[in-house]
Amino acid sequence: MKRFLFVSCLTFFAASPASADITHKIQSSISLTVDGAASQATRIGSTVSVSGSNVTLGTAPSLGALTPGSAVGYTPGVYSVTTSGDAFSYSESFIEGDATPSATTVSSGVIGSLPMLGNTTTTSGGVAGALAGTIATDGALTITAGGAGTSAIGQVIQELTVK
Numbered sequence: 776m777k778r779f780l781f782v783s784c785l786t787f788f789a790a791s792p793a794s795a796d797i798t799h800k801i802q803s804s805i806s807l808t809v810d811g812a813a814s815q816a817t818r819i820g821s822t823v824s825v826s827g828s829n830v831t832l833g834t835a836p837s838l839g840a841l842t843p844g845s846a847v848g849y850t851p852g853v854y855s856v857t858t859s860g861d862a863f864s865y866s867e868s869f870i871e872g873d874a875t876p877s878a879t880t881v882s883s884g885v886i887g888s889l890p891m892l893g894n895t896t897t898t899s900g901g902v903a904g905a906l907a908g909t910i911a912t913d914g915a916l917t918i919t920a921g922g923a924g925t926s927a928i929g930q931v932i933q934e935l936t937v938k
Contacts, residue, residue, distance in 0.1 A: 795937060795938065796936075796937070796938040797935075797936070797937050797938075798934075798935070798936040798938075799933075799934070799935050799936075800932075800933070800934040800936075801914070801931070801932070801933050801934075802930075802931070802932045802934075803910045803914065803929075803930065803931040803932070804910075804929070804930055805908035805909070805910060805916070805918070805927070805928070805929040805930075806926075806927070806928045806929075807906055807907070807908055807921075807925070807926075808901075808925060808926045808927075809900070809901040809903050809906065809921065809925050810898075810900055810901040810924035810925070811900050811901075812897075812898060812899055812900030813897070813898045813900075814889045814890075814895065814896070814897040814898070815895070815896050815897075816876075816889070816890050816891070816892040816894065816895040816896075817892060817893065817894040817895075818872065818873040818876075818892050818893060819870070819872050819873050819892065819893030819894060820872040820873075821838050821847045821849070821869075821870060821871055821872035822868075822869070822870045822872070823836050823837075823838060823849065823867070823868070823869045824867070824868045824869075825852060825866070825867045826864075826865075826866050827854070827863065827864050827865035827866060828863060828864050829856060829857045829858055829861050829862065829863035829864070830854045830856060830857060830863055830864075830865050831854065831855050831857045832852060832853075832854055833852070833854060834852055834853040835852050836849070836850060836851050836852035836867065836869070837849070837850045838850075847871070847872060849869045849871065851867065851869075852867060872893070873892045873893050876890035876892065899923075899924065900924060901921070901922065901923060901924025901925045902921065902922030902923055902924060902925070903921050903922065903925060904920075904921045904922035904925070905919050905920070905921060905922075906919065906920070906921025906922070906925050906927060907919040907921075907927075908927050908929055910929065910931065914931040914933070916929040916930075916931065
C-alpha cells in the first residue's frame with residue numbers, strides 16, 4: 776500500500792505541466808545624422824554721434840539715403856570754435872551700417888551665397904563621406920564613421936523575462 780501511494784504521488788506530480796511565462800524582446804536601432812549648414816546674420820544700422828563744447832554748428836552731419844545693395848553714406852558736419860582763445864572740445868563718430876542685402880535663394884537645400892552683415896555666425900554643414908551603419912540578424916553592429924559634422928549611434932537591447 777505504501778508503495779502504491781508513493782508511485783501514485785510521483786505520477787501525479789510528474790504529469791502536471793510546468794507553468795511559466797517567458798517573454799523575449801529584441802530591439803535594435805541605428806541613427807545616422809549629418810549636421811546641416813546654418814547662418815545667422817544681423818544687420819547693423821548706420822549711426823552718427825556728435826558732442827562738444829565751445830563749438831558752433833555750421834552744417835549738420837548727415838546720412839545718405841538707403842538703397843538696395845548700397846550703404847547709406849555719410850557727409851561730415853562743419854563746425855567752428857564759438858569763442859576764439861577759449862578751450863573747446865569736439866567729437867564726432869560715424870558707424871557705416873550694412874547695405875541692404877539682395878535676396879538669397881535656396882536650391883536643393885543649398886544657399887549659393889550667404890549675406891555677410893555686421894554680425895554674422897556661420898556653421899558649416901556635415902560631410903556624410905562613408906557614414907553608414909548596419910545591424911546583422913545576430914545583433915552585430917557595424918558602424919562606419921563619416922566626415923566632420925556627423926554622428927552614428929547604434930544599439931541592440933535584448934530582454935528576457937521569466938515569470
